[in-house]
Amino acid sequence: METSTAFSLLDLFKMGGIFMWPLLVFSVAAMAIIIDRVLYLFRHKLQISELASIVLNAIQKGNINDSAAFLEPAAGKSMGARVLLALVHHSDLHEDRLEKAVETEALGCIHSLESGFNFLTAIGSLAPLTGFLGTVSGMIGAFRSIAEATEVNAQIVANGIYEALITTVFGLIIAIIAMSAHYILTSFVDRFAIRTEQACSELITALSKGNTHAATGAHAD
16 A cells, blocks of 8 residues: 655645745745736726827817826826826927926836836745755755764665755745746836837827927918
8 A cells, every 4th residue: 555745835844944934935025026016007007008099189189288187087097197197297398308207207107017026036036046055955964864874775865855955946936936927027017118108209299290380370370
């Protein structure tokens, strides 16, 4: 009759030794950051195309300030609305200064979206290193057991190595989760940044043309 060799997570945690504690901290921190960022990205909508169409329509009608009434209520939950609202509020500035104002607002939005991403990168780097450190420590203990044993057998070596590699496995799992989440979340933010840049560039161009036509008409009068 075969005996079961399955271990629970608690058993593996105890077998991993003292270095399992920092790995536990890394895993909890990584999951907390991932959940927080996912909820934040969903709560702050990253759509800007529809909002940009509304502003463009207002520019074409010569009433860009009218779009502010639509953007202001949405600015609390939409990063795109915040950027476009900055464009509307500074629409009377020169093109260069307008681009600077919109860029500043966009960078602020992107910074808030990327908050915590650096911690995911740090965890992704530190977790496997901590796991390797635990493995080295475990291997030292295994070889010490071999040195102290009067009779060396395969079981002494195998058990020591088996326990030592547990920290490496957990460290790599944590790193894979942290880095995968980082890449996925970053892709959403990068996509928003590209779409925002394109939309604002089109709106500033349209606004510049509208101001040029208005100035030309005024000189003609």
